[in-house]
Amino acid sequence: xxxxxxxxxxxxxxxxxxxxxxxxxxxxxxxxxxxxxxxxxxxxxxxxxxxxxxxxxxxxxxxxxxxxxxxxxxxxxxxxxxxxxxxxxxxxxxxxxxxxxxxxxxxxxxxxxxxxxxxxxxxxxxxxxxxxxxxxxxxxxxxxxxxxxxxxxxxxxxxxxxxxxxxxxxxxxxxxxxxxxxxxxxxxxxxxxxxxxxxxxxxxxxxxxxxxxxxxxxxxxxxxxx
Amino acid sequence: xxxxxxxxxxxxxxxxxxxxxxxxxxxxxxxxxxxxxxxxxxxxxxxxxxxxxxxxxxxxxxxxxxxxxxxxxxxxxxxxxxxxxxxxxxxxxxxxxxxxxxxxxxxxxxxxxxxxxxxxxxxxxxxxxxxxxxxxxxxxxxxxxxxxxxxxxxxxxxxxxxxxxxxxxxxxxxxxxxxxxxxxxxxxxxxxxxxxxxxxxxxxxxxxxxxxxxxxxxxxxxxxxxxxxxxxxxxxxxxxxxxxxxxxxxxxxxxxxxxxxxxxxxxxxxxxxxxxxxxxxxxxxxxxxxxxxxxxxxxxxxxxxxxxxxxx
Numbered sequence: 001x002x003x004x005x006x007x008x009x010x011x012x013x014x015x016x017x018x019x020x021x022x023x024x025x026x027x028x029x030x031x032x033x034x035x036x037x038x039x040x041x042x043x044x045x046x047x048x049x050x051x052x053x054x055x056x057x058x059x060x061x062x063x064x065x066x067x068x069x070x071x072x073x074x075x076x077x078x079x080x081x082x083x084x085x086x087x088x089x090x091x092x093x094x095x096x097x098x099x100x101x102x103x104x105x106x107x108x109x110x111x112x113x114x115x116x117x118x119x120x121x122x123x124x125x126x127x128x129x130x131x132x133x134x135x136x137x138x139x140x141x142x143x144x145x146x147x148x149x150x151x152x153x154x155x156x157x158x159x160x161x162x163x164x165x166x167x168x169x170x171x172x173x174x175x176x177x178x179x180x181x182x183x184x185x186x187x188x189x190x191x192x193x194x195x196x197x198x199x200x201x202x203x204x205x206x207x208x209x210x211x212x213x214x215x216x217x218x219x220x221x222x223x224x225x226x
Numbered sequence: 227x228x229x230x231x232x233x234x235x236x237x238x239x240x241x242x243x244x245x246x247x248x249x250x251x252x253x254x255x256x257x258x259x260x261x262x263x264x265x266x267x268x269x270x271x272x273x274x275x276x277x278x279x280x281x282x283x284x285x286x287x288x289x290x291x292x293x294x295x296x297x298x299x300x301x302x303x304x305x306x307x308x309x310x311x312x313x314x315x316x317x318x319x320x321x322x323x324x325x326x327x328x329x330x331x332x333x334x335x336x337x338x339x340x341x342x343x344x345x346x347x348x349x350x351x352x353x354x355x356x357x358x359x360x361x362x363x364x365x366x367x368x369x370x371x372x373x374x375x376x377x378x379x380x381x382x383x384x385x386x387x388x389x390x391x392x393x394x395x396x397x398x399x400x401x402x403x404x405x406x407x408x409x410x411x412x413x414x415x416x417x418x419x420x421x422x423x424x425x426x427x428x429x430x431x432x433x434x435x436x437x438x439x440x441x442x443x444x445x446x447x448x449x450x451x452x453x454x455x456x457x458x459x460x461x462x463x464x465x466x467x468x469x470x471x472x473x474x475x476x477x478x479x480x481x482x483x484x485x486x487x488x489x490x491x492x493x494x495x496x497x498x499x500x501x502x503x504x505x506x507x508x509x510x511x512x513x514x515x516x517x518x519x520x521x522x523x524x525x526x527x528x529x530x531x532x533x534x535x536x537x538x
Contacts, residue, residue, distance in 0.1 A: 029423070031422075031423075050422070051422040051423065052421075052422040052423075052425050052426055052427050052428070055422070055423065055424065055425035056425050060423070060424075061423055063420075063423075067417060067419055067420045067423070068417060068420065069412070069413055069416035069417050069420065070416055070417075071412075071416055072409075072412060072413065072416055076409060076412075077413075079409070080406075080409050080410060080413050080424065080426075081424040081425070083406045083409070083410070084410065084424050084425045084426045085424075085425055088406050089406045089407060089409070089410040089426060089431070090406075090407060090430075090431075090434075091405055091406045091407055092401075092402045092405045092406075092407035092408065092434070092438075093401065093402075093405060094405060094406075095230050095401070095404050095405060096230070096404055096405060096406060096408075096409060097230065099406060102406075135420070135423075135424055136423075136424075138424070139424055139425050
């Protein structure tokens, strides 16, 4: 499989269940070790880097199933991500309050996504989905991989969620997995179709929408199932 | 964000730790033991309550500190504060070395590993009887006192020493908890999967926490040596590792004061019950443990906190 994500692009990754979409994200982020092949970020080989090191190089992800810190508040969680990014989380002597800048930056991220500062476990589900993204943004990524950001979110809320994603910086390269074709065709500039662990096709929404193979293996099947 | 300031109740609590001097002067040696055990429980709380590392071999560091302090007092010098420092370093070095293995495991494997290291060290100390005195314990030294105050039969200086060390270590632990590093530890406890995804070097954090906990446990062991002028194999025993875990669970893990409250209840209960019937006092501790785990899953302190929150 060969895949290239140009800077600032908005990629949707689609494909039937079991096509290997999440596996691809796990490979890119290093949560699964690749048997072979190379992963380059801005031309630098990151294949042998550990997951946390890849994050420091600017590769962040979110999770399909909420993977948050239930008993930390939203502000504590995002502040932690900011502190880790700047290498301040090693500091065990100065109080948190001395890191005002990190706290303010975290508060700014929460504000921009309209997430209230409550204990994570007490946040509404949709707000937890946004917190997934806030945590990734706090690492100041250059490439952001979103694993079904709208999973489980009601349709009317999911539009707001994707508007928030759309308004992120144009410098940021985004790849998102999504099953709702309305959302995919509305927000993606490019679409990658995966089937059986391989990339079937990569193209603009128009090209993908017109492709008979896609209609056959994915869109058609999807429409029949729905 | 959690407020790092001392709360009024905390001032009251620490003021109360001075009461044994006035109210129960005949129990000052018990009070010293409580302070030592509380400090040991505090060190376990750093890794168990905050980082989520369950250990059944924490006595390894307590014993390391106790024996180091004893060997220094016996063969080199009897000034306790410098001995305390060396004991802290030796326990810390041991903790740092073991941490490279320990932090890679979780759950049952982690418990078995920590227990295995604890047993290894205890048996090593038993075998090296030329150095440690073996089953007879390390004897034949006397630590006269600290900073000019004599460790006498009334135990005033001993309790003051143990309490002062406990308080200072508590301040350090408190500082760590409220630092960025403390937040990172809570993050690991809350979700170890997410941490690498926000760029956190989880294993390095855990190694550091484990080492710090080992240092504090070693300090606790050294204080026991200094205040009793003897070291026994019991300081390294599985029983001590298990007791401190029970103490922390009773009091409530992950809230700093849990280990201290647990130590007070446990040690006083042992003293009282074993006076009534020395053989069966573990029956009562067992009953208490079952009751706490079933009805107060966050320990006695967690239960009290829930009570205080309810009326709102």
